[in-house]
Amino acid sequence: MRIFVTGASGWIGSAVVPELLQAGHEAVALARSDASVDALKAAGAEVHRGSLDDLDALRDAAAASDGVIHLAFKHEEAFSGDPAAAADADRRAIDTFGQALTGSDRPLVIASGLAGLRPGRLATEDDVPDAALPGGGRTLSERAVLALADRGVRSCSIRLPPTVHGDGDHGFIATLVGTARKHGTSGYIGDGANHWPAVHRLDAARLFRLAVEGAPAGSVLHGVAEERVPTRAIAEAIGRGLGLSAVSVAPGAAAQEYFGWIALLFGLDVRASSTHTQELLGWHPTHQRLIEDLNEGHYFNGN
Structure with missing residues (x-):
């Protein structure tokens, strides 16, 4: 298959491209910057110049493909105060x-989230997210892609955990590591009994490949x-890696002061099963679990 991938130079996309190539597919990657072009060519992908706002470029690349994996999202815009604009661009x-x-x-597979x-x-997978809940801003994108099943598109939404972890991760876990360095303690909110689901980046990449190959129309994974x-x-685990004590931070104002913008997410109690996904596609995660990954030490090698 010839698969068009947006966000191909990002954290998950840069694992999806080699996953596709190793399975015998062609990867055509959207790239905006010269640096992304060079990196994607080095990875073995064909490059299609354009951006998420260049709708003509997106349309042309999709029409010339056997399927699309859509991973690009305006994260910087979303976390700098305008999440609605980022979500609107995603839906466009x-x-x-x-x-x-x-x-x-033909398949269209998108990334969504579990936080909603x-x-x-x-x-x-049968649960319906609530756009009004913290982290639920991409719910409308999921609804839009699933509705395409009625228009002859093999559409699929893959809901990802707050942490897609691995060596080189600069996401939420890396943010928590930076927060611990700043304060000299590794904080959790209240009794720390709330939960996050997790997945290794390479396991996530394999799921995207399996989905574009065979997920039924209208699937939620x-x-x-x-x-x-x-x-x-x-x-x-962060405390062990940094040689710091883990401490409880009171919910509310104290947590907001300590954690900043990530307090809302780190305070969520998100629990999610993938039993149906594993049975449907034969996807069985094999890579390190989150705490094992943290214990490897690579999260603590930077500043």
Whole structure:
């Protein structure tokens, strides 16, 4: 298959491209900067110049492909105070892909999140996220892609945990490591009994490949290797890695002051199963679990 990949130079996309190539597919990668072009060519991908805002470029690349994996998202815009604009750009891209793929039965696989699911209970692929909940901003994108199943698109949404971890990760776990360095303690909120699900980056990449190959139209998949990792265990592992004590931080204003913008996410109790996903596609995570990955030490090698 000839697969068009957006976000191909990002954290997950840079693992998806080699996963596709190793399985015998062609990868056509969207690239905006010269640095991304060079990196993607070195990885063996064909490059399609453009950006998430260049809808003509997206449409042309999708129309010329056997399927699309859409991973690009304006994270900087989302976390700098305008999440609505980032979500709108995402939906415009999905609508554009839908126009190109309508009636073709070709796949469109997108990345979504688990944080918008109802907290405090084990969520399954059948649960519907709430856009009003913290972390639920991409819910409308998921609805848009699933609706394309009625237009002859083999559409699929893969919900990912707050942490897709691995060597080189600069996401939420790296942010928590930086917060611990700043304060000289590794904090968790309250008793730290709330949870995050987790998945290794390479396991996630394999799921995207399996989904584009064979997920049924209108599928919701959970890219979850671990259903519920206590946030206290995460803080304790970070503390061990930095030689710092793990400490409780009171919820509310104290947590906001200590953690900053990530306080809302780190305080969530997100639990999710991937039983249906594993049974449907034969996807079985094999890489390190989150605490094992933290114990490897690579999260603590930078500043």
